[in-house]
Amino acid sequence: xxxxxxxxxxxxxxxxxxxxxxxxxxxxxxxxxxxxxxxxxxxxxxxxxxxxxxxxxxxxxxxxxxxxxxxxxxxxxxxxxxxxxxxxxxxxxxxxxxxxxxxxxxxxxxxxxxxxxxxxxxxxxxxxxxxxxxxxxxxxxxxxxxxxxxxxxxxxxxxxxxxxxxxxxxxxxxxxxxxxxxxxxxxxxxxxxxxxxxxxxxxxxxxxxxxxxxxxxxxxxxxxxxxxxxxxxxxxxxxxxxxxxxxxxxxxxxxxxxxxxxxxxxxxxxxxxxxxxxxxxxxxxxxxxxxxxxxxxxxxxxxxxxxxxxxxxxxxxxxxxxxxxxxxxxxxxxxxxxxxxxxxxxxxxxxxxxxxxxxxxxxxxxxxxxxxxxxxxxxxxxxxxxxxxxxxxxxxxxxxxxxxxx
Amino acid sequence: xxxxxxxxxxxxxxxxxxxxxxxxxxxxxxxxxxxxxxxxxxxxxxxxxxxxxxxxxxxxxxxxxxxxxxxxxxxxxxxxxxxxxxxxxxxxxxxxxxxxxxxxxxxxxxxxxxxxxxxxxxxxxxxxxxxxxxxxxxxxxxxxxxxxxxxxxxxxxxxx
Numbered sequence: 001x002x003x004x005x006x007x008x009x010x011x012x013x014x015x016x017x018x019x020x021x022x023x024x025x026x027x028x029x030x031x032x033x034x035x036x037x038x039x040x041x042x043x044x045x046x047x048x049x050x051x052x053x054x055x056x057x058x059x060x061x062x063x064x065x066x067x068x069x070x071x072x073x074x075x076x077x078x079x080x081x082x083x084x085x086x087x088x089x090x091x092x093x094x095x096x097x098x099x100x101x102x103x104x105x106x107x108x109x110x111x112x113x114x115x116x117x118x119x120x121x122x123x124x125x126x127x128x129x130x131x132x133x134x135x136x137x138x139x140x141x142x143x144x145x146x147x148x149x150x151x152x153x154x155x156x157x158x159x160x161x162x163x164x165x166x167x168x169x170x171x172x173x174x175x176x177x178x179x180x181x182x183x184x185x186x187x188x189x190x191x192x193x194x195x196x197x198x199x200x201x202x203x204x205x206x207x208x209x210x211x212x213x214x215x216x217x218x219x220x221x222x223x224x225x226x227x228x229x230x231x232x233x234x235x236x237x238x239x240x241x242x243x244x245x246x247x248x249x250x251x252x253x254x255x256x257x258x259x260x261x262x263x264x265x266x267x268x269x270x271x272x273x274x275x276x277x278x279x280x281x282x283x284x285x286x287x288x289x290x291x292x293x294x295x296x297x298x299x300x301x302x303x304x305x306x307x308x309x310x311x312x313x314x315x316x317x318x319x320x321x322x323x324x325x326x327x328x329x330x331x332x333x334x335x336x337x338x339x340x341x342x343x344x345x346x347x348x349x350x351x352x353x354x355x356x357x358x359x360x361x362x363x364x365x366x367x368x369x370x371x372x373x374x375x376x377x378x379x380x381x382x383x384x385x386x387x388x389x390x391x392x393x394x395x396x397x398x399x400x401x402x403x404x405x406x
Numbered sequence: 407x408x409x410x411x412x413x414x415x416x417x418x419x420x421x422x423x424x425x426x427x428x429x430x431x432x433x434x435x436x437x438x439x440x441x442x443x444x445x446x447x448x449x450x451x452x453x454x455x456x457x458x459x460x461x462x463x464x465x466x467x468x469x470x471x472x473x474x475x476x477x478x479x480x481x482x483x484x485x486x487x488x489x490x491x492x493x494x495x496x497x498x499x500x501x502x503x504x505x506x507x508x509x510x511x512x513x514x515x516x517x518x519x520x521x522x523x524x525x526x527x528x529x530x531x532x533x534x535x536x537x538x539x540x541x542x543x544x545x546x547x548x549x550x551x552x553x554x555x556x557x558x559x560x561x562x563x564x565x566x
Contacts (some may be wrong), residue, residue, distance in 0.1 A: 021541055023563045034426055038469055041429060046557040064427055072427045119467040119491060135469035135495035137553045141563075149543050149563050183414055184461035188490050217464055217489055265414065352423035373418040373465060375441035380422075 002155040002243045003222045004190040007130040010237075011113055018154040018244070027112035029142050030058040032098050033065070034352070035117035037075045038136035040082050043143055052146030054087035058098075058107055065093035065347040068355040096320025096346045099123040099288040103207065104322055110225065110234040115142050119214045120288050120370065125222040126206035128236045130190075132219050153190040153219045154246040156181075160197035162254025167405040169298065170205035171290055171368065171388040173197060174212040175259040179269025180249070187217035189246060192224060192239065197253050199227035204292040211289045212370050215266040258404060261386035264374045272391055275401050281363040283308070283396035285389050286317030286349045290368035295319075296327045299393035300335040302404055308340040309399030315357045316341050317349030339397070353378030366395045409446060410513040413459035417492065420463065420471040434474035452479035455519075457511045459485065463492025472496040482519060484509065484526065484537075497544050500552035504537035 001009065002018070009016050011024045031039050036059050051057050059079050067073040076093070083090035091101050098118055101107075103126075108114045110128040114121065117139035124131035132150070134142075142148050164173060191213050198206065206223045213221025225236030260272040285291065285299050296318065308314045316336060318324040324346055327333045333343060350357030351369045359365050359382035367377075372384035385401065394404045419442040421434055428434065439446040456475065462485035463471060472495045475483065482502045486509065496503045502521050509528075511517070516529040524537030540548065543565060550556040 021543065021565060023565055034423075034466075034468060037427075037429055038473075042554050045554045048557075063423075075427055075429070117467060119465065121467075133467045133491055135467050135491055135498065137469060137498040138494055141553055141557055144557065145562050147563055149565070151541070183464055184487075184489075187461060187487070214465075217461060219490060265416075353418075354424050354427065358424075371418070371465065373416045375422045376418050378422070378424050380441040 002190065002239050002245065003192055003237050004130055004153055004155055004220060006237050006239070007111055007113060008152055010111065016152045018152050020152045021149065022152060023147050023149045024113055025147050026115050026142055028056045028107045028114045029116065029139060030060060030098055030102055030107065031117035031136070031139050032063050033061045033072070033075055033079060034063045035136045035139060036079050039117055039140040039143065040078060042137045042140035046140060046144055048144035051086050051088055051143055057088040057143055058091065058102065059083055059088060060091040060098040060101055061093045062097045062347040063352055064354045065345055094321060094345050094347065096323070097288045097291065097348055099207070100292065100319040100323065103127065104320060106232070110236050115139065115148050120211050122213045122218060122221045123207050123211040123288060125210035125213070125220055126203060128222060128225045128228060130220050130222065133214065153188060155190045155192055156186055157192050157194065157245040157248045159248065159250045160193070160195040160253045161250070162197060162252045163200060164197055164253060164256060167390060168256050168258055169388040169390065170201055170208040172256060172259045173253060174209045175261055175269050175386065176256060178212055178215045178261070178267050179259070181216045183215060183217065183265055183267040185216045186213060189218055190220040190222060191216070191218050192222050194224040198223050201227070202294060203228070203230070204294045207292070208289055212266070215370060258388060258391050260391070260401070261372055263372055263383040263385065266371055266386060272387060272401065273403050275385065276403050278385070278401040279364065280312060280366045280395055280400060282359055282365045283312060283314045283392050284350060284357065284365060284367040284369065285392050286319065287351045287369040288319065289370040290389050291317055291319030291323065293323050293326045295368065295389040296323070296332045296336065298388070298390040300332045302390040302393040303335065303339040303397055306339065306397045308396040312396055312399050314341040314396040315344055315350060317344045318346045320346050350377055366392050366401060368392045407451065408455045408457055408511065408513065408515045408517055410457045410511060411442065414461045414464055415442060415458050416465035417463055417468050417471040418465055421468065421474040423466070426468050426470040431473055431477040434470050435477035438474040438478045447478065450478045450480065453481045454479055455482045455484065455517055456480050457484045457509070460487050462488050464489035467491045469495045469499060472499055472501040476501040484511065497548050498553040500548070506535045506537050509535055
């Protein structure tokens with residue numbers, strides 16, 4: 001069995017295989033201020049009177065925090081009122097991005113099945129969990145029943161041998177893989193990541209990897225547990241030696257160079273070398289992909305005591321309040337502010353185009369986020385390049401896209 | 407009217423993130439497909455059909471994408487295939503979706519279709535297609551008019 005087949009089999013108490021249609025209990029669900037309001041409406045329309053288990057349901061205010069207008073303020077109010085009534089935990093504005101908060105607060109653990117109303121829910125595959133994204137009505141149904149129907153996915157195995165070079169990060173690796181598999185390369189399927197390149201990764205880096213399986217259309221993306229360290233005891237799930245994979249990809253990544261996704265799709269990936277010299281107006285570091293402590297530390301290191309180029313703005317949204325505190329404790333935030341960065345409220349920040357840093361017409365953004373679709377950051381006339389936090393920070397200093405460690 | 411678009415139409419193009427934070431479905435319909443085809447939201451009418459290539463609805467899990475299309479009057483989306491969350495969302499909110507892997511339907515085509523059996527006739531090209539059948543549970547959800555009605559009736563999921 002693959003990891004997905006094993007986790008699902010463990011949950012329904014019988015042996016399943018790829019292609020089976022199952023109804024499975026879940027270990028947790030969450031929704032955000034983009035998806036929870038519609039889910040709350042659907043939950044009520046379904047005639048539900050109570051959550052299946054208030055301790056396993058979390059609502060997170062992260063996509064538009066603090067609220068930029070009365071419309072969104074009222075949606076936040078709806079979520080607070082619902083949480084008050086039903087007894088689930090509400091993570092209020094500034095506590096962080098849903099995926100970071102779910103991992104920090106241990107709402108999801110190795111071997112779990114977790115359903116989130118956000119497409120980047122597969123992020124928890126970093127923890128060796130089976131986690132998939134759904135929309136609001138599916139989420140409402142799971143809030144009510146504690147179950148979800150799904151087709152057990154086929155699995156693509158990606159094995160990466162070799163260690164990443166100094167200055168090449170998990171983001172560069174996952175961008176490379178998205179470029180190789182393309183934006184539809186894993187639709188309806190799970191991905192398993194195995195090999196030395198992943199074994200040596202921190203939890204944060206594993207989250208960056210699993211996060212962007214959404215950009216390949218995958219249902220889940222699970223990193224093999226070898227080398228996974230958590231501050232609580234856990235039982236991990238490994239595939240059987242005779243597990244059946246739909247496809248196997250093998251890459252030696254020891255020579256991988258920093259990568260970039262150019263407009264207007266996350267799978268338009270090439271070595272960053274090819275776009276070196278592209279002038280930028282705006283640099284952004286944050287999001288569920290790259291807003292963690294190690295990302296901010298990599299940015300501070302890349303800035304290396306210099307000031308950002310005049311005329312460039314540099315926004316940083318830490319992934320959570322804990323990340324912000326940690327980055328203050330070790331002086332990372334001071335280094336970044338001294339370089340000219342603006343620190344904004346922990347949350348999704350400008351990634352979703354709702355507020356807090358919409359680019360102007362014809363402006364060029366270099367971002368550590370995971371999506372660069374047209375209009376993603378709120379202006380269809382701006383262009384977004386995706387890169388690692390170190391590449392973003394170094395480009396902010398240079399005023400143009402650069403190859404770090406040149 | 408039949409509108410035809412290409413591959414990998416993402417949900418940011420179907421409904422930009424800046425408009426998604428609302429419970430007012432009319433607002434969604436007012437901006438549907440805005441960054442892909444600014445004329446679409448002005449001209450789309452009740453009963454129109456959207457046709458696309460591969461991986462329609464990739465990206466965000468926002469259910470506002472199929473809701474915006476439905477509210478704007480779109481009666482059916484045909485694609486070579488769909489991104490999985492969009493596909494589930496569409497069925498859950500009662501927007502008809504048909505997967506036809508080999509279609510060559512062109513803009514303005516004269517289509518006749520039957521959602522019951524998934525048969526689509528392109529009268530402009532004289533071609534007939536059979537959509538990929540839905541799994542039984544999705545058919546049940548669609549036949550109840552969406553997941554809200556399904557759960558109102560059954561109180562839980564039921565397999566076969």
